[in-house]
Amino acid sequence: MSVTSTDQPTPDRGSLREAAAGQDRPELRKSIEEIVEAGFLGVTLRVHDERGEWAGSAGLRELGGTERPPVDGHFRIGSNTKTFTAALALRLVAEGAFGLDDPVADHLPEFGPDRRITVRMLLRHTSGVFNFTGEVGEDGTVVPGIGLPYGEGGEAWLDDRFRTYRPEELVELALSKPARFEPGTGWSYSNTNYVLLRLLIEKATGRPFAAEMRRLVLEPLGLSGTVVPETSPEIPEPYAHAYYRYEEAGEQRTVDISRQNPSWVSTGGDMISTTRDLHTFISALTGGRLLPAPLLAEMCAPHPTGIPNMDYGLGVFVVTTDDGGTIISHNGGISGYAALMYSTPDGGRTLTASLTYVDDAAMTLAGTFQQVTKQLVEKVFGGGQAAPAS
Incomplete structure (x- = not known):
């Protein structure tokens, strides 16, 4: 679908009102209203804490409509996929399929990776391998990869x-x-690490990645709303729509990009889920219900990234809050969708959310995303910094 548009409409106050489950939380309702007012098309938020569960939505489900985003709707979770992949890899480590310090070349010799690269380095982004979606050097030089929006x-x-x-x-x-x-001498976020993990998992188990994800993560946790789409462009109903804006012949045009083939971010950014399933997953993971304690400790052990107050474990960001606390997190962004996933280290308090918006080549809302996410995290966790959506 393509429509001509110069800007996204401003929802009326009725569409901003909370569609919520759980007790009244005016401070959370206000937060999602402010996110819409900052320029996002729609937002769905779910918070679990000592007061119980709250879930609500604000904004529009789609351009030209009047419905709010479905509170239990599906959305593309972008790089939150990496945490699912890491959890699967660590479950397989627990089963003895491979070890954290195995050289990747022992399992995937046909690709000729540097023999110093280990499974742990893939999970931690310390392998040094080029990011297939492109790299920006310290001097600002861009080395392109596959097409990006x-x-x-x-x-x-x-x-x-x-x-x-x-x-x-x-x-x-x-x-x-x-x-x-050189492998192990630095940190650089690279989607390639997680595609290598997919191929390693399939080689070590002899089974498709999606089947192993269902066997060891999705089915044990009852995550019926979570999908590994492979090459399918479909997204299950109900869902909020995402858009892309561009200029053609001097005219602004906006295209619905909810349907797309996500194989261009295979294993590192392609999965679909719901705020309910993301809560169940991150709470079970950090609460010790998915991994043996030693492997969970490995997963959440902070490794420096060079980003202030934000280290990386094995598939998770380890965020230090303004008051010295710790949050386990991963965010994700994929062309018009952004996904948030935060938890205290014990899984007792979580924040999961989906934001939909009109994307563009200039990443117009990137700075706003960082700002509104930081404010939301501060409100729920009492101080903190948002992990980047990557």
């Missing part, structure tokens, strides 16, 4: 958004580029 390649991505990418071709592209640093 940002920068000069934005419209090319739009035209190509139903293309299928094989995991093998993503890895081959990445390993054909120079490494960012």
Whole structure:
């Protein structure tokens, strides 16, 4: 669907009113209203804490409509997928399928990765491998990867958004580029690490990645709203819509991009879920109901990233709050969708959310996203910094 638009409409106050489950929480209702007023199309928030559960939504489900986003709707979770993949990998470590310090080359010799790269380095983003979606050097030099909805390649991505990418071709592209640093000597967020994990998991188990995710993570936790879409462009109903805005012949046009083939971010950003399932997952994970205690401790052990107050474990950010506390987190963003997932280390307090918006090549709302997320985290956890949506 394509519609002509110069800006997204401002919802009336009726569409901003809370559609909520649980007790009245005016401070949370106000937060989601402020997110919509800041420029986002819609937001769904779920909070579990000592007062119980609260879930609500604000804004619009789709442009031109009047309905709010469904409180229990589906959305693309972007890089929150990495935490699911890491949990699966660690479950397989517990089963003895491979070890954290195994050289990746022992399992995937056909790709010729540096023999110093270990499974732990993939999970922690310390392998140094090129990010197949592109890299920006310290001097600002851009080394392009596959098409992304940002920068000069934005419209090319739009035209190509139903293309299928094989995991093998993503890895081959990445390993054909120079490494960012020697394995284990730095930290650099790279989607390639998680595609390599997918291929390693499939090689070690002899089963498809999606089947192993269902066996060891989704089914044990009853995550019936969570999907590994593979190459399917579909998103289960109900869902809020996401959009992409571009200029053509001097006119602003906006396209619904809710449907897209997410294989371009395979295993690191392609999954679909709900705020309810994200809460169940992160609460079970941090609460020790998914992994043995030693592996959970490995997962949440902070490794420096160079980002203030934000370290990285194995598939999770370890955030230090303004008051010295700790939050386990991962956020995600994928073309018009943003997903939030935060938990205290014991799983007792969680925040999960979905934001939908009109995306564009200039990433117009990126700064606003960081600001509104930081404010939301401060309100729920009493101080903190938002992990980036990557």
